[in-house]
Amino acid sequence: MSATTATPAERPEQVFQDRREAGRVLAGLLEGFRGNPKVTVLGLARGGIPVAWEVAASLGAPLDAFVVRKLGVPGHAEFAMGALASGGIVVVNDDLIRDLRISPEQIRRELDREGRELLRREAVYRENRPPPDVADKIVILVDDGLATGASMFAAVDSLRRQEPAQIVVAVPAAPESTCRDLSAMVDDVVCATMPFPFHAVGESFWNFAQVTDSEVLTLLRTPTSAGTARDAKALEFGSAATAVRIAALDAPDGVPSLNVLLDLVGDARIVVIGESSHGTHEFYAARAEITKRLVEDKGFSAIAAEADWPDAYRVNRYVRGGGHDTTAEEALRGFERFPSWMWRNAPVLDFVGWLKEHNDRSRAQGRTLTGFYGLDLYSLHRSMREVVEYLDRVDPAAARRARDRYSCFDHLSGDDGQSYGYAAAFGAGESCEQQVVEQLVELQRHSLEYVRRDGMAAEDEQFYAERNAVSVCDAEGYYRTMFSGRVSSWNLRDRHMVQTLAALVSHLDRHSGRASRIVVWAHNSHAGDARATEAGTHGEVTVGQLVREAYPDACRLIGFTTFEGSVTAASQWGGPAERKEVRPALPGSVEELFHELGEPSFLVRTDEGNAAARTLRAARLQRAIGVIYRPETERQSHYFHTRISDQFDAVIHIDTTRAVEPLERTSLWVEGETPETYPSAF
Structure with a gap:
């Protein structure tokens, strides 16, 4: 195993700084075992020991080494054909051995060589201590990661013969298939991350240097008692x-103050501002x-904004003095699709009103007007209608062709893009991919002809129509791919948003004759850089990452x-807006760390290389609440690991926040949710 130390720019998909940090993250997922006297932590030597020490120290449990040796394919030692565990347990991949025609003699030689190394390591690590007695104990088996899982399978097989009460396997990174296979063998499996596609364990770490015997001995000699663990954790957290x-x-x-803000922004052309929920007043x-x-x-x-193109453009017309709406509230009526409160809320209403007044003053002073645009692609049917209506005005014959192409979607009920995607993906209905692409190509082919008819105003309307046609194309692809995997549909959506942003930059540059500057509003999960998050290890990209790459x-x-x-x-997709209590952030989260400061709100820059930036480069949990909040499954539904220093250039923390007020307040929202008592109510 070679040592690899990478910088964020070189290996941006990595999650954990090193094995010790991975162990701290893993420990947070094993909190339920804290203080249980029956728990024993065994680390697979050598790489699993630094991870296991952090777990044992956090849980206040004893730690010992469990030695397993991989049996390498002759001539290709990096590929495992099996494993040898303490107690003489051998696990082999019969199919691989048969396919590669590995002889019994070759297997015997490998067993002999690795057996000697196993005995050597046991003698070194034990230091005359007897093997741990795990009978009737809860054994947490820890390694630095799994690939095929051969070593862990051998360890589990060996341990089961000693009749522990439970076996729990815990690793920072492993492919989903290996975690699933192990779950059939043990009482519980905790895989902190399951990267996809999975190539190697080391790709989840910034520093995956080989662990030495000396490091193993040092850690095994360092107490992991409850008092020691609490003191160490308090010291680390306090620092x-x-x-x-x-x-x-x-x-x-x-x-922040104007000086702080201007210094942070500098000469940036694109400023992406996130939010950790789509329903928090203070964020908006x-x-x-x-x-x-x-x-x-x-x-x-x-x-x-992370809003649909046609709905946001209605607001754009209003704030720039066009369209038929006479008030900000009317301009926001285009946001009818769930979740309407995401844009039809009190702070957005106030902002749209302010922007209209600002533009009125700018127009009177001969200054550039400021627009409001949408980046998202959920407007499949609305965008089709906008394309046809535009062509009705400028080219009726082309409008007839557009209607004919878009009639491909007529078999759907209402505006249900998901129904189309399901039918197209599984062969239960016609795919409309060819038709929407043909329509976009035709519209683009005639764009100059349409623009020449009415100068600048025509260019704006043609740009609006073309982006609607692009939205139809990408929405069709999005709904069609959403049933083939989350990553592909997520990436299509975020790439669409950044491509729309790039088109908007070019359009505004051309209009103004100078470099335009744009503020992007999106959820943290889109606004941050995916390469610094757990999602990035699964292959996801984000608006923040793509913007950093482009600018x-x-x-x-x-x-x-x-x-x-x-x-x-x-509470569920399409459900009514509710006012829900947000639980205090989980231990080990960046929100808990910020709460420890005792300040109501503050900004931390993470782009300056100071001690705070280095501290926040550690992997921590981060909460993300979208339009659905499920507090009953808080950890699984709303937390993921991030290195917030690499995810953002600055973070604004507001310790206590309240629900954003929808323009349509239902009785359910007004009544709110009965606050919970933590950790229990009587």
Whole structure:
């Protein structure tokens, strides 16, 4: 195993700084075993020992080494044909041995060689201590990761013969198939991450240097008793909180001072501002105030939101003095699709009203107007209607052809894109891919002809229509791929948003004759850089990552976090808006660390290389609440591992937040949710 130490730019998909950090993350997933006197932690030597020490120290459990040796394919030692475990247990891959025609003599030689090494390591690591007695114990078997799982299978087989009460396998990274296979053999399997596609364990680590015998001995000699673990954890947590406290900048209600903001933004053309929920008042309000300052003091000329293109363009027409709407509330009526409160809420209403007034003043002073645009692709049917209506005005014959092509979707009920995707993906209905592509190509082919008819106004309308046609194309692909895997549909959506952003940049540059500057509003899960998150190891990309790649020296990513409060969210997709209590953030999360500062709100820059940035480069849990909040499955549904220093250039934390107020307040929202008592209610 070779040592590999990489920088974020070189290996951005890696999650854990090193094995010790991976162990701390894994320990957070094993909290239920803390303080249980029956628990024993066994680390597979050598690589599993640093991970296992962190787990044992966190749980206050004894630690010992369990030696397993991989049996390599002759001539290709990196490929395992089996494994040898303490107690003489041998596990082999019969199919592989048969396919590669490995002889019994070759297997015997490999067993003899690895058997001697196993005995040597046991003697070195034991230091005359007897093997641990695991009978009737809860054994947590820890390694630094699994590939085929041969070593872990051998370890499990050996341990079962000693009749422990339970066997729990815990690893930082492994392919889903291996985790699934192990779950049939043991009482529980904890795989912190399951990268896809999976290539090698080392790809999940920044530093995967080989562990030496000396390191193993040092860790085995270091106590993991409950008191020691608590003291070490308190010291580490206190140091992290101190580092963040020193770097924290005042941001009342989530809004930093103008000087802090201008210094952070600098000459960036694209500023992406996130939110850790789609239903938090403070996130919307602070983001709006920050955006106002960027518009007024830095000349930003557009807001591009995680909203559907035609619905946001209706707002754009209103704030720029066009369209038929006479109030901000009317302009927001295009947002009818679930979740309507995401844009039809009080802070957005106030911002749209402000933007209209700002543009009225700018027009009177001969200054550039600021627009409001959408980046998302859920508007399949609405965008089709907009394309046809545009062509009805400029080219009726082309409109007839568009209607004919888009009639491919007529067999669907209502605006249900998911029904189309399911039918197309599984052969239960016609695919409309060819038709939507043909329509986009024809519209683009005639774009210059349409624009020449009416100058600048015609160019705006042609651009609007073309982006609608692109949205139809990408929405068709999105719904068709959503049943073939989350990653492919997620990536198609985020790539669409960034491609729309790039098209908007070009359009505005052409109009103004200068480099335009745009504020992007999106959820943290889109706004941050995927390469610094657990999702990135699964192959996902994000708006933040793609923006950094497209504008490497001209963008800033800003995230928001909160510790507790309330949120507007649904309990299921398509459900009504509810006002729900947000539970206090989990131990081991970045939100818990920020809460420790005891400040109501602050900003931390993570792009300056200070102690706080280094502290926040450690992998920690981070909460993400979208339009659905399921507190009953909080950990599984709403947390993922991130290195927040690499995910964002700055983070704004607001410790306690409240639910955003929808423009349509239902009785369910008004009544709210009965607050829970933590950890139990009587």
